[in-house]
Structure formats: C-alpha cells, structure tokens
Amino acid sequence: MTGNPSSELVIVSLYPRDMNIYGDRGNVLSLVRRARAHGFAPRIVEVNPGDPMPDRVDIVIGGGGQDSGQGRVADDLQHRADELRDLATSGVPMLMICGLFQLFGHRFVTQTGSELKGIGVLDVETRGGDERMIGNIVLHSDEFGEIIGYENHSGNTKLGPGSQPLGRVLQGSGNNPDDGTEGARTGNVIGSYLHGALLPKNPAISDFLIGTAAERRYGSFAPSAAMPESVERARASAKRRPR
Template identity: 65%
Template sequence: MTDAKPIDIVSLYPKDMNIYGDSGNVLVVRRRLELRGYEARIHAYNQGDRWPDHVDLILGGGGQDTGQKKIIRDFFERAELLRSLASDGVPMLMICGLYQLFGEYFETVDGSRLDGIGVIGAYTVGRDVRMIGNLVEHSDDFGDVIGYENHSGQTFLREGVSPLGRVDQDGRGNNGEDHTEGARVNNVIGTYMHGSLLPKNPAIADFLIRTAAERRYGSFEDQGDDAMRAELARLDVAAAEARRVAASRPR
C-alpha cells in the first residue's frame, strides 16, 4: 500500500541476542502490521550502528553469555536513551537476556555482578539449576501466554512491579518460588518466553502494534482488506494449534 502509515521498529542486537529464534518476534510484528495496512520499517540495530531517527517499538531477544559480553558496552552507551523511551511509553518486548539487562543487576553464581539499566524494577541471581521447558502462564491482559523457558538466572521483582503472568508449577517462571513470570513496566514487557513468543501469542503482538500506532498517530486504524483479514484469521488459527501442541508437551 503506497499510502500506508509507517511504524518504525528497532530489532535490538539481532546478531548476538537471537537465541531460540527470537527474531521470529520481529517477523510476526512486521507481518501483522502489514496485514492491517501499515508499513513496517525494521531497523536492525547492532553495536556501533547508527540509532534510527524515529522509534515506535523495540524488540530484543535472548543470548548466551558470549552474546551479552559483545553488546554490553554499546548497551550501556544507549542506556539513558532506552530509559527515556521506556518512560515515554514506547512499547518494548525484551526476552530472557535482555529482560535481565533491563533490570537492576545480574549476580552470577560466582558472586560477580553485572549492572542492568534499571528500566524494570527487578534483579537476577544466577543458580546452578536451570528452568527449562514449555510453560503456560496466566495473564490478566493476554489470557494464557505460552512459550519456552530455558534459564538458570532467577529473577525477583521489586514490590509494586507487575509480572507478565503467573504460573501454576513450582520451580518455573521468574525464580521458581513465587509463581511469577516476566514483568510489565509502562509499555515494556520482559519475559523468559522463547519459542518465538509472538507467533504463539498474537494478543501480545497486537498490543505492541496497537500501542505503537496510538502513540505515533493518536489512534489505531485497521486498514486491511478482506484478503488481509482472512490471512490474519489463518495465522490466528495456526497460533492456536501451536499453543495447543506446546501446552501438551513439557519439553
């Protein structure tokens, strides 16, 4: 659509923070925007790159320790900007490693400490035991959220910080103790859910899209035609089946 309104999306450190296919979240947001008649402008931002002139939505993934070490200097150089954008209501989705770095700090098993940027009131402590497997959590805003966790860091939310959802099982979620998973601050969502998350959870994708459009244009207008709406319906059916299968499998 030549007159489509643009939405500028930053994919944060996709070269090094893209474990378990987290870049699939970018593909989902782009496709669902296009099917609603918007132009999705994807800006892949890696360390040393020029920051885009306009940002409506930021998506970040997880990574191994080596990936975090590669991005950390640049990440802290962008810390004040990211804090400002988060405070201003820019919607963001941060998965696993970047969820941890958006918190206050990460304390490793050997006692060393890596500071975060403090967007989310939470801290993480490394443990020897991993929490791993498909997981269903219950969210007030998004219904049941289904994804795949694989982390040894245990994250604890500060008082007053809302989790993304709550889990039924012991030994799962943020820390295996308080039955929380993820966090929400303003329009920032942090979570341990890989999978990728958004293909199985279109309600979260649509929240990010709607929020980005409303911030930029004052309203969200679905300008898709009948064929676009039919394709969205097909994708939602596929998501429902993927959710059903994942929920039935512990690993």
C-alpha cells in the first residue's frame, strides 16, 4: 500500500550526521517502510546542529555515536531543549538510541569525570563504566513482547522514578550490569541501548511510534500491515546467536 499525501507523517531524524553508528539510520528507513505499509506518506526531515526543526513534527528518531559525536551535538541539544521537552509533553512519540538516550536524560558523566548535560526528557542518569556491555540482547516487555537487539556500550544508566524500563533483560546486560533493566520510557518517549538496528527486528515498536503519531495527528489508527516472514526469521536467527 502506498501512502496518501493527505496522511503525511513528518519524521525528524535528529543529528544523523553525528549520531549514526551500528546501523541506527536503519531505524529511520525501517520506520518509513512500515509507515508506508500502513498507508501513510512519511516525510523525513534531517535536523543537524544549527538546523531548524520543521513546523510540524510527528515522530522524532535519534541514534548513537562516539563520545566525540555526543560532544558535538550536546550544546545544540541544549539550545533546542525547551522545544523537544514541549514536543514530548504534547505526546509526540520519540525513539532515542544509545548516545541520545543518555543525553535525553539528566546527565552523562564520562569515565574521566567530565559531564555532558542532558535535557531531562527521560528520568535517567548515566556514568561511564569500566565494563563494555556488548552482544546480542533479548528483553521482555509487557507492551511490545519480546524485543531483540544488539548492545555495545560502557555507560551505566540508572532510572529514576519518572521513567519505567523499556523491558526486562532475558539475555544480555541492559542499562547496567546490576538491575536487569534495559532502556527507559516516559510517556511516548523511548530510550534504549539496542542497536542492530532496533526497529527492523521489532515492528511492534515501529507500530507504536506510527500509531501514536497517527492518533495524535489524525485522531485514529487502523493497523494494516502484518509482520513480514523475513522479520520473523531475522528475530529467530538473532536469538540463536551467542553473545
């Protein structure tokens, strides 16, 4: 099914120039394909440091990057913090992966003790750790079922009372080596360490983003796309791989 221009969804790809590692741009491409399958006309707007946000925003997607990339976008993120917080408060669905997950929290303190201030959309704090958490990871989510991805980070993220975990770890490390949580959720904003990219293997999360955006913009959402068999095979293969 092709999208109807009258059912446009504007997807903001946040900082794709600096925050696009381990295949995170695949989340945007997968979301576009899934939105079209549901009958929408997705339009991608890339927002890099210094670029204005579009007048209309339906979904915001951000990825991970090296520490240098985080440093380059951190100041710009502070300049647009109020706008992003307002969008989040108004119910715009967002997915932030790894480095932007950390910066959408309160702060990220590196191993050397330097601090990058976050924007506080998610009630989390992150500190750089000595242990690298890397490998395939499987979560259980009451809302999304089994979530499959790939983690590669040394940040130790702790959740405050204002955020709930995206899921509970069945295989892997998650937010930190200790508490068995992965990711964070406040309202319609999701943060996660899962690369892979996350959305191609987890269409239930794509459908949440699309459905929430459609209901907010058009008042309703009628799903019309099944999970492709190729996705089922990819999920099964990822689960079988050792860490």
